[in-house]
Amino acid sequence: MNNEIHQAFIKQKRKQKIYVFLVQISLLLSLFIAWEVAAYKRWINPLIFSFPSKIWELFVTKLADNSLLPHISITLSETVLGFLLGTLLGTIIATILWWSPFLNRVFEPYLIVLNSMPKIALGPLFIVSLGPGFISIMAMALMITVIITTIVVYTNFKEVNENYIKVIQTFGGRKIDIYTKVILPSSVPTIVSTLKVNVGLAWVGVIVGEFLVAKQGLGYLIIYGFQVFNFTLVMLSILIIACIATLMYQGVYRFEQWLIKDRM
Amino acid sequence: MEHIKIHLENITHVYVTKTHAHTAIENVNLEITTGEFISIVGPSGCGKSTILSCIAGLLNPTFGKILIDDIPITKPSSKVGYMLQSDYLFEWRTIYKNTCIGLEIMKQLNEQTMLRAKQLLGELGLGDYKDTYPVQLSGGMRQRAALVRTLVTEPDVLLLDEPFSALDYQNKLKLEDLVSMTLKKHQKTAVLVTHDIAEAIAMSDRIIIMDSNPGRIKEIIIIPQAIRDKLPFDAREAEGFYDIFHKIWKELDVNE
Numbered sequence: 001m002n003n004e005i006h007q008a009f010i011k012q013k014r015k016q017k018i019y020v021f022l023v024q025i026s027l028l029l030s031l032f033i034a035w036e037v038a039a040y041k042r043w044i045n046p047l048i049f050s051f052p053s054k055i056w057e058l059f060v061t062k063l064a065d066n067s068l069l070p071h072i073s074i075t076l077s078e079t080v081l082g083f084l085l086g087t088l089l090g091t092i093i094a095t096i097l098w099w100s101p102f103l104n105r106v107f108e109p110y111l112i113v114l115n116s117m118p119k120i121a122l123g124p125l126f127i128v129s130l131g132p133g134f135i136s137i138m139a140m141a142l143m144i145t146v147i148i149t150t151i152v153v154y155t156n157f158k159e160v161n162e163n164y165i166k167v168i169q170t171f172g173g174r175k176i177d178i179y180t181k182v183i184l185p186s187s188v189p190t191i192v193s194t195l196k197v198n199v200g201l202a203w204v205g206v207i208v209g210e211f212l213v214a215k216q217g218l219g220y221l222i223i224y225g226f227q228v229f230n231f232t233l234v235m236l237s238i239l240i241i242a243c244i245a246t247l248m249y250q251g252v253y254r255f256e257q258w259l260i261k262d263r264m
Numbered sequence: 265m266e267h268i269k270i271h272l273e274n275i276t277h278v279y280v281t282k283t284h285a286h287t288a289i290e291n292v293n294l295e296i297t298t299g300e301f302i303s304i305v306g307p308s309g310c311g312k313s314t315i316l317s318c319i320a321g322l323l324n325p326t327f328g329k330i331l332i333d334d335i336p337i338t339k340p341s342s343k344v345g346y347m348l349q350s351d352y353l354f355e356w357r358t359i360y361k362n363t364c365i366g367l368e369i370m371k372q373l374n375e376q377t378m379l380r381a382k383q384l385l386g387e388l389g390l391g392d393y394k395d396t397y398p399v400q401l402s403g404g405m406r407q408r409a410a411l412v413r414t415l416v417t418e419p420d421v422l423l424l425d426e427p428f429s430a431l432d433y434q435n436k437l438k439l440e441d442l443v444s445m446t447l448k449k450h451q452k453t454a455v456l457v458t459h460d461i462a463e464a465i466a467m468s469d470r471i472i473i474m475d476s477n478p479g480r481i482k483e484i485i486i487i488p489q490a491i492r493d494k495l496p497f498d499a500r501e502a503e504g505f506y507d508i509f510h511k512i513w514k515e516l517d518v519n520e
Contacts, residue, residue: 163352170320170346171366171417172339181365185356 050232055239058232075206075217076244078134082141082202087195089142090149097150098157098183099175115151119143119205123212132213140212141205145198152197156190157183192256199248203241269453270296270319270421274328277314288314289479292328294472296453298420301444303456303464304472305512311479312457316423319455320346332421342370345419347427351410353398359409360385360394366417377416384412388442404435411443415450422447424456428463440467440496461512465505466496473515483515 032052039046062068097104122143126136164182173181210219218237225233272294279286289311296302304312317323318330321340330337332344345366353362363381367373385394388408398406407427414422424443428436444467447454458464464471469492475482491502499505 161352163348163350164354166322166346166348167352167365168369169322170340170344171369172342173369177369181369182354185354188356 047229048231050235054232055236058236062236071217071221072240072244074134075210075219075241078137078141078206078209078217079199079202079244079248082138082206083145083195083198085138086142086145086198086202087149087191090146090194091153091191093146093150094153094157095179095184097154099179104154111147111151114147119147120208123208126209127212132215136213137206137209137217140209141202144201144205148201149194149198152194153187153191156187160186189256189260192252192259196249196252196256199245199252203245207241266297268295269298269300269332270294270455271331271334272315272319272328273331275315275318275325275330276327277311277318277323277325287478289325292479292481294481296455298453299451300470301447301454301456301468302470302472303458303468304474305458305461305464305516306474306479306482307476307516308459309479310474310476312474313425314479316346316425316455316457319421320344320423322346342417343419344421344423345414345417346423347410347414347425349426350430351398351403351406353406353409353413355398358395358397359390359401362398362409363413363416366413370417372417380418381412381416384416385409388412388446402435403431404439407431407435407439408442411439411446415446420453422452422454424454424458426458427456429459436463437497443467444496461509461516462500462505463496465491465508465512466499468492471512473512485512 035044035049036052038044039049039051059068097107119140123136123140126139126143130136130139160183164186165178168178168181206217207219207222210217211223214220214223218241221237222234225231225237272292275292276290277288279288292311292315294302304315306312314323318325319332319337321337321344324338332341337344353359354365357365360381363385364373364378367377367381382391382394385391388411390405390409390412393401393405393409398409401409407430410427427443428439431439440463456464456467465487468487470487471485472481473483473485474480485508487508488504491499491505491508494502
């Protein structure tokens with residue numbers, strides 16, 4: 001009896017899931033069709049918005065002559081490196097600030113200034129000082145991710161319940177024990193969720209960096225397409241970015257789920 | 265001649281904040297013998313927890329000193345185990361790993377101590393749950409796991425800071441019996457801080473009644489042997505239990 005009810009419930013849930021998915025897919029398809037028709041009928045300017053069919057054609061030719069993959073891979077590696085390094089560095093800085101209340105007090109106003117400042121404004125400085133290339137783009141991505149990671153992770157470190165620390169202290173634990181046994185493990189969920197935020201932020205840093213450096217990468221393709229007024233190329237790059245960014249976010253999300261599954 | 269385990273000599277502690285200095289406890293003198301169970305009761309803010317923190321070595325009293333086995337305490341010692349109001353088990357560790365945390369910190373994790381942890385878990389009815397995570401256990405079971413965590417490092421002295429107050433009544437009574445039995449069996453000295461007068465009488469050999477502002481020892485009540493010999497649950501039924509209850513109740517009432 002109970003089993004039947006449960007089965008029916010599962011079935012119902014699965015049905016709903018399929019239904020949602022179908023609607024999502026058809027929405028996407030109709031968007032593309034509407035775009036194609038609207039551009040064809042000149043309801044929207046095809047010079048700016050291009051056609052889905054032309055974008056697809058360009059995608060296939062560029063794949064075939066291998067003038068797309070190098071750009072994708074450079075942008076991808078910059079972004080992945082950006083958000084991983086950003087999260088790592090931010091966590092390390094947060095650790096230093098937690099470890100030394102003195103340093104924390106000293107650096108607090110600097111952090112506030114850096115956090116409220118639009119980091120992208122520093123772009124030209126990076127390019128002049130670090131050279132127009134990979135390092136400048138990384139610096140851009142890091143600048144955007146590190147500060148916010150530091151602040152979020154440090155705040156989380158401070159919010160760890162005092163009594164957990166007391167447990168460690170009653171066993172004679174020192175600061176290193178408090179850090180490795182309580183502070184860090186209890187902040188893992190926060191660090192992983194900043195990883196998620198940093199995926200998005202690293203994209204901003206990398207694309208803007210590529211705009212400015214304008215040598216290679218998807219950001220370069222966008223700015224190049226814009227300059228030669230080839231908006232099919234711009235649209236293609238944007239669509240590729242959307243796809244990869246989503247995949248990356250999903251990847252981090254899966255990782256997060258896997259990491260916290262034991263604690264649920 | 266009974267051996268004096270813990271000796272508090274003229275302990276005074278002053279908390280200093282930006283705006284003022286506050287005397288939490290003043291001239292507290294106390295001798296606790298080996299194997300004795302002491303309870304401290306008193307109004308909130310009478311410095312009960314301060315005394316525990318001092319004995320635990322987490323807090324150095326402003327004046328006076330504390331000796332355990334005639335050795336002054338200035339920092340946490342492996343002789344002292346501390347149980348907090350709530351279990352504070354680490355959610356990311358299994359029950360077994362949680363009980364090993366003290367051993368890890370004291371660098372005593374070896375085959376023998378690991379076996380001891382498992383045995384204690386079994387003794388306290390958690391043998392089947394050693395690989396589960398704290399969220400999966402009830403409040404009573406979690407507090408038992410916390411007890412194992414405290415006992416496994418084999419402290420001679422146990423400090424109990426209202427460890428039963430977060431539990432429901434039934435679990436509280438059960439755990440009181442269990443703690444009482446376990447401590448007697450392992451010959452531990454214990455200091456319990458509690459708000460619950462009945463709990464204090466049922467578990468202790470002596471009860472310290474504190475005064476507040478500043479915290480001072482007001483009176484010490486010795487529990488008759490007849491009540492001491494019983495388990496906490498049965499002690500509540502023992503003759504003379506309510507006389508002591510009313511006596512303490514009055515003492516505390518005057519304070520208010």
